[in-house]
Amino acid sequence: MPFNNLLGIRVTRRHKDGVTIECPLRHELSNLAGVLHGGVTATMADAAVGIAIHSRFLGTRRATTVEMKVNYFLPVSGKKIRARAYLLRVGSTLCVGRVDLFNDAKKLVGTALVTYMLLPRTEQKI
16 A cells, blocks of 8 residues: 555564554654654554455455544654554454554554444456
């Protein structure tokens, strides 16, 4: 996805129940306090669940975020942030995932609950 590429997000591991992604930290992603902007952390949670759903359906289903709750525990600095997504429930129209967010020291810096809606299948044009 172009937006994920812009941030530098990459998949580092695929799991049976989700994925792990990472994003390198750089100055442009900082807030005025000099730590990672919370929007980037939220984006990591959102992207992790989206990528996990994409992997689950092998790219055959489109989906979009409908709700997200993020709890921030610690400010993030260092070289990268890592997000581990777990697909908790995959239904016919909604998917719910939990994401644990970690800093370089593998400390839990936040957690999120993300709900995606599976969009109707469309006929492919030949």
